Amino acid sequence: MKKGLSILVLFILVAATSIAEAGVAKQNAGCGVGTMIFGDKDSLVFELFAATTNGCFGNQTFGMSSGTLGCAPMKGVVSNEKINLYVADNMDNLAKDMAKGNGEYLETLALLMNVSENEKQVFFTKLQANFNNIYTSSDVKSTEVVKNIEVVLQNS
Amino acid sequence: MSLLLNIRHDLKKTIVPFFICLIFCHFLLYPHSIFAQQYQSTIDDQKKDIIAQELFADINVQQLIALANSKKLSQSKKWWALLHYKKNISGIKSLVDDPKFFLAPDGKYNPESELEATIRFLYSYNDKENPVCRFMARYSWLKKELGAVSPHETHCEKLQEIISFKDDMSVHLIFPTGYINSPASMFGHTLLTVQSQYNPGLLSSAVNYAANTNETFGPSFAFKGIFGLYRGYFSIQPYYSKVQEYSDLESRDIWEYKLNLNQDEVRMMLFHIWELDNIYSDYYFFDENCSYNLLYLLEVTRPDTHLTDNFFFWVIPIDTLRKVSNAGFIENKAFRPSRTTLIQYLVDHLNKQQINAIKSIAKGNNPLDVINHYSFNDLEKVQVLDCASEYIQYCYADKQYSQKEYQTIFINVLKLRSTLTNTITYSPPAPPPPEDGHYSSRINIQMGSFENDSFTELSYRPSYHDLCDDTSGFVSGSQIIFGEIAARYYWDTQKIQFQRFDIIDIESIAPINPLIKPLSWKIITGFERLPFKNNSELLVYQLNTGGGYAFSLTHWFQLYGMVEFSGLLHNDFENNIEVAPGASIGLLLQPFNKMRLRFHVNDCYYMFGESFNYITIKTIAQYNINQRFSFRFDVNYWHHEQWYHQFSGSFIYYFW
Numbered sequence: 001m002k003k004g005l006s007i008l009v010l011f012i013l014v015a016a017t018s019i020a021e022a023g024v025a026k027q028n029a030g031c032g033v034g035t036m037i038f039g040d041k042d043s044l045v046f047e048l049f050a051a052t053t054n055g056c057f058g059n060q061t062f063g064m065s066s067g068t069l070g071c072a073p074m075k076g077v078v079s080n081e082k083i084n085l086y087v088a089d090n091m092d093n094l095a096k097d098m099a100k101g102n103g104e105y106l107e108t109l110a111l112l113m114n115v116s117e118n119e120k121q122v123f124f125t126k127l128q129a130n131f132n133n134i135y136t137s138s139d140v141k142s143t144e145v146v147k148n149i150e151v152v153l154q155n156s
Numbered sequence: 157m158s159l160l161l162n163i164r165h166d167l168k169k170t171i172v173p174f175f176i177c178l179i180f181c182h183f184l185l186y187p188h189s190i191f192a193q194q195y196q197s198t199i200d201d202q203k204k205d206i207i208a209q210e211l212f213a214d215i216n217v218q219q220l221i222a223l224a225n226s227k228k229l230s231q232s233k234k235w236w237a238l239l240h241y242k243k244n245i246s247g248i249k250s251l252v253d254d255p256k257f258f259l260a261p262d263g264k265y266n267p268e269s270e271l272e273a274t275i276r277f278l279y280s281y282n283d284k285e286n287p288v289c290r291f292m293a294r295y296s297w298l299k300k301e302l303g304a305v306s307p308h309e310t311h312c313e314k315l316q317e318i319i320s321f322k323d324d325m326s327v328h329l330i331f332p333t334g335y336i337n338s339p340a341s342m343f344g345h346t347l348l349t350v351q352s353q354y355n356p357g358l359l360s361s362a363v364n365y366a367a368n369t370n371e372t373f374g375p376s377f378a379f380k381g382i383f384g385l386y387r388g389y390f391s392i393q394p395y396y397s398k399v400q401e402y403s404d405l406e407s408r409d410i411w412e413y414k415l416n417l418n419q420d421e422v423r424m425m426l427f428h429i430w431e432l433d434n435i436y437s438d439y440y441f442f443d444e445n446c447s448y449n450l451l452y453l454l455e456v457t458r459p460d461t462h463l464t465d466n467f468f469f470w471v472i473p474i475d476t477l478r479k480v481s482n483a484g485f486i487e488n489k490a491f492r493p494s495r496t497t498l499i500q501y502l503v504d505h506l507n508k509q510q511i512n513a514i515k516s517i518a519k520g521n522n523p524l525d526v527i528n529h530y531s532f533n534d535l536e537k538v539q540v541l542d543c544a545s546e547y548i549q550y551c552y553a554d555k556q557y558s559q560k561e562y563q564t565i566f567i568n569v570l571k572l573r574s575t576l577t578n579t580i581t582y583s584p585p586a587p588p589p590p591e592d593g594h595y596s597s598r599i600n601i602q603m604g605s606f607e608n609d610s611f612t613e614l615s616y617r618p619s620y621h622d623l624c625d626d627t628s629g630f631v632s633g634s635q636i637i638f639g640e641i642a643a644r645y646y647w648d649t650q651k652i653q654f655q656r657f658d659i660i661d662i663e664s665i666a667p668i669n670p671l672i673k674p675l676s677w678k679i680i681t682g683f684e685r686l687p688f689k690n691n692s693e694l695l696v697y698q699l700n701t702g703g704g705y706a707f708s709l710t711h712w713f714q715l716y717g718m719v720e721f722s723g724l725l726h727n728d729f730e731n732n733i734e735v736a737p738g739a740s741i742g743l744l745l746q747p748f749n750k751m752r753l754r755f756h757v758n759d760c761y762y763m764f765g766e767s768f769n770y771i772t773i774k775t776i777a778q779y780n781i782n783q784r785f786s787f788r789f790d791v792n793y794w795h796h797e798q799w800y801h802q803f804s805g806s807f808i809y810y811f812w
Contacts, residue, residue, distance in 0.1 A: 086359070086396075089394070089396065089397065090358075090396055090400075092549060092566070093400075093404075095566075095567070095570055096545050096546075096549075096570060098570075098574070099545070099569075099570035099571070099573040099574040100542060100573060100579060101574075101577060101579050102579045102581065104357065104358060105358070107357075108357060108358050108359060108396075111356070111359075112359075125577075128574050128577065129574070131570065131571060131574030132571055132574070135567060135570065135571075137567070138560075138563035138564045138566075138567040138568075139563060
């Protein structure tokens with residue numbers, strides 16, 4: 001029986017060590033996410049949140065080199081930063097929606113850019129038609145994407 | 157460059173350790189220092205605003221305390237909810253463990269002295285910090301109950317901001333369904349979002365409670381989690397980052413429940429979140445976990461709902477969801493399909509040529525060439541490209557591409573897609589909602605005959621879901637059983653015997669589709685009584701694992717096959733142990749809504765000590781009447797040199 005027990009312990013250990021790679025911790029937030037997303041002075045409640053998420057966890061999420069996820073505290077950010085951050089954090093899904101000409105990520109961009117309800121369809125169509133000029137290359141940076149969107153909207 | 161998922165998720169199948177029984181949530185890395193810093197700076201901000209001492213001359217704190225005592229405020233549900241007090245056999249205790257949360261030295265154990273200290277703190281002169289800012293929820297309640305305004309109130313900017321925020325805020329309870337390939341999130345998760353017109357939908361703030369850990373060594377992670385050695389904190393992130401995590405990376409469907417809190421209630425909730433900023437409670441996987449602590453944010457808005465009461469030993473996210481639903485908090489709900497659910501839905505509507513085109517594009521062939529190779533009409537082209545872009549993102553999350561490969565393939569597909577102006581809105585149908593699913597504990601009374609001896613068996617399963625249970629709210633094709641225990645009484649011999657103790661029994665039967673081919677797997681371990689030659693029934697300890705593939709023939713008919721390993725321990729074996737390679741095949745059917753059928757054959761060839769072949773055949777038919785009741789019929793055969801059989805019928809009751 002002793003032998004049996006020791007084998008039982010072995011079973012358990014084998015099973016136990018395999019959890020080592022199980023879904024433990026994942027770092028989610030980008031650096032300073034809260035500050036910028038909720039940092040708009042108009043929306044006071046988000047100030048409340050901004051305070052709790054303010055901090056630097058390292059350049060984690062999608063923002064490989066986007067530059068908007070810097071660790072320096074952003075005080076009094078303009079709403080453009082909000083757009084920059086949103087685009088940086090949602091590059092892939094936004095690109096997909098833009099190419100399709102509809103979708104939740106595109107709707108959210110329209111909202112951040114204050115596009116009114118009746119202008120929205122024109123906005124979507126324009127972005128879709130100019131997709132090549134916005135997502136110019138496979139390694140385009142999110143700040144360039146935002147700039148390109150502005151250029152596309154101005155040139156019309 | 158940032159078309160990239162930098163968090164790559166490991167979809168590798170993981171096995172679950174024996175001693176980790178109920179693990180619920182996701183764990184975030186949240187360095188203490190962030191909170192510490194923040195806490196400090198809050199105090200600094202308040203220092204600038206110096207309050208005049210004369211303002212306190214008219215306040216009689218003793219009188220306020222006397223009033224509170226006469227109204228028995230320290231016994232009120234609201235006070236208990238705000239302080240997270242719970243009564244158990246050892247007395248009254250707050251579940252919050254951070255000393256910063258209490259003002260009285262015995263505040264954790266004494267609601268009365270904590271209330272007195274709170275009143276004293278809120279209504280007395282203080283030039284070091286603003287008491288109202290530190291305990292907004294306590295203050296806003298006491299102000300109403302005592303009819304007394306503290307001079308600190310006007311000096312607390314945060315409070316003023318929240319009060320003066322005129323835009324309508326709404327709160328959603330978010331339920332990402334379970335993720336069977338990670339022990340930590342097998343049971344699903346819950347979080348809240350707060351939104352207003354400035355940050356609706358994806359931009360809303362997700363409020364999440366999680367253990368603070370960056371532990372990667374499994375056993376110690378499990379040990380610490382079970383014994384409360386981690387600290388749990390609330391954190392806030394944009395909701396889109398949670399959607400990416402759950403829906404895009406982990407393939408978990410998400411349910412979003414809009415709650416019917418009024419603006420005052422939302423404010424009370426915000427006050428309480430603010431009070432809990434940088435405050436920890438010891439985190440226990442079983443009960444004081446992510447889903448449980450989240451309930452406090454709702455309970456403080458309506459203390460009469462007793463959301464945090466009546467849990468025993470463990471709290472499972474779906475049970476908390478049901479509690480919130482039964483307490484009448486839910487206004488409406490929405491379903492957000494995961495990326496894999498979407499791909500499955502798209503694939504169902506595509507023809508073979510389209511699938512081939514998608515595969516070819518995903519391999520990196522020029523999308524335009526591929527599309528032109530087939531004679532697709534515009535609509536078909538759009539379908540191909542839309543599905544391809546989802547599939548490419550899926551493959552990247554599954555680590556099938558390098559970052560560079562992914563970027564190029566993905567952007568090429570989108571460039572072509574942008575030239576086609578057709579838009580299609582894809583909305584996979586919502587499955588039955590989770591709160592309508594069965595309760596997660598069950599008792600089973602079984603009557604049957606084993607080798608013509610009639611018996612009655614009683615079994616109890618603490619959690620959670622069997623392949624033949626109703627699938628509403630559970631990952632379809634998943635079986636997660638922990639700690640099922642059974643005893644049996646034989647009427648002829650009048651003996652009671654211990655029958656079974658399923659420590660862990662997890663199976664994931666995930667059908668492949670033309671694009672996505674998940675591994676089906678299982679791990680079963682525990683004590684079970686099995687028939688062996690000479691009519692001896694042995695109570696063996698077994699470990700049975702396997703991996704293979706499952707196929708959906710129709711949406712209600714699945715076939716699966718696995719290669720297995722089985723190990724048995726018992727004194728009667730030559731070396732106390734037997735090990736075997738084996739194989740199994742099975743069928744899962746749902747001919748109509750409430751009926752689930754399973755047929756399973758397993759053959760193992762044991763060869764460590766004495767060599768022998770062992771066959772198990774199981775047939776189960778279960779009729780799921782509602783959330784509470786099911787009927788089930790089992791026919792089992794075993795073969796070890798001769799056949800043994802058992803027939804039985806069961807009545808199942810689900811509870812909690």
